Amino acid sequence: MRTERDWQSLIRHGERLRGTPLRTLVQADPGRAKAMALRVGPIYANFARQHVDGDADAALLDFARAADVEAALARLFDGGIVNVTEQRPALHSALRGDIGAGEPVAQARALVADARARMDALHAELAAxxxxxxxxxxxxxxxLGPRLAVDALKDFADGRFRVHFLANVDGSAAQHLLRGLDPARTAAILVSKSFGTEETLLNGAILRDWLGGGERLYAVSANVERAAAFGVDGARLLPMWDWVGGRYSLWSAVGFGIQLAIGREGFDRLLAGAAGMDAHARHTPVESNLIVRHALTALWNRVAMARPTAAVVPYDQRLALLPAFLQQLVMESLGKSVREDGSPVPVPTSPVVWGGPGTDVQHSFFQALHQGTDVVPVEFIGVAKPAHPHAANHRSLLANLLAQAQALCEGEDGDDPARHYPGGRPSTVILLDELSPNALGGLLALYEHSVYLQGVLVGIDPFDQWGVELGKRLAAGVRPALAGEGGVLADAVTAELVERIRAHAG
Structure with missing residues (x-):
């Protein structure tokens, strides 16, 4: 567990560097651009515009070594207990490769092989x-994960199936989606580990009734009995397991929709890309490990530089859903205020993650990034090779990415205060050779492992999510009141709001 002295060392480095303009650090070292860059397969990341110098970088690496991040990664891949509050391993890496050893991993791989065979059989059944x-x-x-993958990899769709997604319990979402579909040519997959998720069951019931029964109803769940009671034949049920958390599950049968959209070969390439990043994370020394560098950069900005938010801006429309995916991955994993031993966390934890696709967002929130009072670290993501023939558009897209990152760092002086750009805004640039299944798999695995290590460095459990349960429990008590079925609402504000809703609901 990190000590107060450990944290104070990083914080002092941050306080020291606030007096040195970021552009001074960058301009003073011509070799910085190459020295602070790493490549793993089709993914290149450049950290040269982060507000660190050699001493701060050495302190961060020492911090990582003191936390024994290499041993932490070994525990993850070898099936050790990393979800401490629930006493479980987190074996999502076993869904996609052979990194790691140990009995839990071997057992997981056997289950995964069986699940993949069942996915293939159901895929063939639907295709026939x-x-x-x-x-x-x-x-x-x-x-979020399957939706992102299907949207990002639309250029690799095999054309056999159009895959759609329904999440929000708002009935308008279901109504608008089904309006454009033919029930005679549509199937549905209900994805819920417990088969008790209210939003999924309510939307599933709409689909079941619209389809005229359960003949083309499939499910991915750990609860066979509840799925059967809902009307899903056991032959059309794919498994889920406790050792794979929801936000790490797109690699499993939860990704059945991805396989249907891009084919078995495309799904295999997605898994292989993630497995390649797993191998890098497991076997690469701390100082040249992209996972470690990414995690330390996030820790530096949140703790040493006290930045409460972080923006993710992909300059590729196909990655428009990435910020939403990362909101869950980062904020559900790291949004904790107590450590694994129950003691308070002495430093800030999760940043508020937000963002959107460039160049759209340059015309919405980039004004605040350049001249606002808050400094927001930005992660820019670009794709070198497009999947379209419009070369001028792509050059403009990437020119904007590069220029925005430069402008945020360097700023620009001027006599007119309204036209003064302070600069000093840190950023990381991640470039993919192309947006292929392999590259996307590696990118998502990079974020997964970075978030895990951030939890290790702070001493929190990144795999539980108890914070989302309270609201769910309270909602169960509010529903009867909204339906006019009585019930006592102890909270006067909620009671007043229920009364207003019922008065105008019709």
Whole structure:
């Protein structure tokens, strides 16, 4: 566990560097651009515009070594207990490769092999019929990862199925989606580990009734009995396991919709890309490990530089959903205020993650990034090779990425205060050779492992999410009151709001 002295060392480095302009650090060292860059397969990351110097960088690496991050990664890959509050391993890496050893990993791989065979069989069954559209129904990790992958990899769609997603319990979402589909040519996949997720069951019931029964109803769940009671035949049920958290589950049968969208070969390439990043994380020394560098950069900005938010800006429309995916991955994993031993965390934990696709967001929130009172670290993501023939558009897209990162760092002096750009705004640039299944798999695995190590460095459990449960429990008590079925609402504000809603609901 980190001591107060450990944290104070990093914080002092941060306080020291606030007096040195970021552009001075960058301009004073011509070799910095190459020295602070790392490549893993099709992914290149440049950290040269982060507000660190050699002494701060050495302190960060010492901090990582003191936390024994290499041993922490070994525990993750070898099936050790890393979800401390629930006493579970987190074996999502076993879904996609052979990194790691130990009995839990071997058992997991056997289950994964069986699940993949069942996915292939159901894929073939659907392909042999007249289904053209598949609706994947889930929420949170059962939706965000698969939705992102299908959207990002649309250029690799094999054309057999159109895959759609339904998450929000708002009935308008279901109504608008189904309006454009034919129930005779549509199938649905309900994704819920417990098969008790309210949003998924309500939307699933709409799909079941719209389809005219359960004949083309599939499910991914750990609860066979509840799925059967809902009307899902056991032959159309794919498994989920406790050792895979929802936000790490797109690599499992939860990604059945991804396989349907881009084919078995495309899904295999997605898994292989993640496995390549797993191998890098497990076997690369701390000083040249991209996972470690990414995690330390996030820790530096949140703790040493006291930056409460972090922006993610992909300069590729196909990655427009990445900020939403990372909101869950980062904020659900790191949004904790107590350490694994129950003691308070002595430093800030999760930043507020937000963002959107460039160049759109240059015309919305970049004004605040350049001249606002808060300094927001930005992660820019670009793709070198496009999947379209419009070369001028792509050059403009990447020119804007590079120029915005430069402008945020360097700023520009001027006599007119309204036209003064203070600069000093840190950023990281991540470049993909192309947005392929392999590259996307590696990118998402990079973020997964970085978040895990951030939890290790702070001493919190990044795999539980108890904070989302309280609101769910309270909602169960509010629903009867909204339906006019009585019930006592102890909270006067909630009671007043229920009264107003019922008065105008019709």
């Amino acid at each position: 019929g007249d289904v053209t559209d598949v609706v994947s129904v889930g929420i949170g990790g059962s939706d």
